[in-house]
Amino acid sequence: AYIGFMREPLNRAISHYYYTIAKSQEFPNNSQFKRFQREFPTLNDFIISQRYANFQTQYLFFAHQFQFIGITEYMPQSIEVLRTMFPLFRTLSTVQMVNQGTKNTHEIASLSAESIATFKAQNDYDYALYDSLVAKFTST
Numbered sequence: 001a002y003i004g005f006m007r008e009p010l011n012r013a014i015s016h017y018y019y020t021i022a023k024s025q026e027f028p029n030n031s032q033f034k035r036f037q038r039e040f041p042t043l044n045d046f047i048i049s050q051r052y053a054n055f056q057t058q059y060l061f062f063a064h065q066f067q068f069i070g071i072t073e074y075m076p077q078s079i080e081v082l083r084t085m086f087p088l089f090r091t092l093s094t095v096q097m098v099n100q101g102t103k104n105t106h107e108i109a110s111l112s113a114e115s116i117a118t119f120k121a122q123n124d125y126d127y128a129l130y131d132s133l134v135a136k137f138t139s140t
Contacts, residue, residue, distance in 0.1 A: 002065060002066045002067055002068075003066060003067065003068040003069070003070065003082065004059075004060050004066045004068070004069045004070070005069065005070045005071065005072050005075075005078065006056050006060070006069055006070070006071055006072065006126075006129065006130050006133060007056070007071070007072040007073070008072075008073055008130060009056065009119075009120075009123045009126040009127055009130060010047075010104075010108065010116065010119060010120075010123075011104050011108075012055070012056060013046065013047060013052065013055070013119065013123075014043065014047075014104045014107045014108070015104070016046075016052065016055070017040065017043050017046045017047075018043075018107075020033065020036050021036075021037065024036060024037050039051075043107060043110070043111070044111060044112070044115050047111060047115050047116070047118070047119045048115050048118045048119065048122075050122055053122040053123055054122075054123050054124070054125040054126045055123075055126065056126045056129070056130075057125040057126050057129055060129075067085075068081070068082060068085060068086070069129075069133060070082065070133075071130070071133050071134060071137060073134075074134070074137045074138075077137045078137070079092050081137075
């Protein structure tokens with residue numbers, strides 16, 4: 001069974017940016033990381049860029065036909081659905097969520113409303129898929 005997980009798109013993008021910046025510092029001679037730093041010197045530059053627009057939707061639907069897509073912010077509920085759908089996952093233990101909802105708060109607050117609106121418009125497929133999955137997880 002192919003399973004995948006989504007994350008709230010803006011939080012995912014912020015995490016992607018800082019992860020790549022951290023890797024570029026860890027590997028300063030890597031040409032891909034150098035190019036990333038030149039192209040996106042600030043988080044805002046990354047957020048308003050179209051280069052990684054709809055990143056999650058492209059991955060989830062380009063890589064495979066997923067039989068299940070969970071949501072990181074709803075990990076316990078996602079695990080419960082996996083247990084129900086697939087016998088292989090019945091032994092998965094309960095996941096404890098730590099610091100959920102507080103991650104990236106400072107970074108989001110540092111972005112302008114215009115940058116966030118641009119990001120949301122450019123990531124419309126990611127938000128549509130994410131919102132539809134959230135609706136499924138919260139409707140019961």
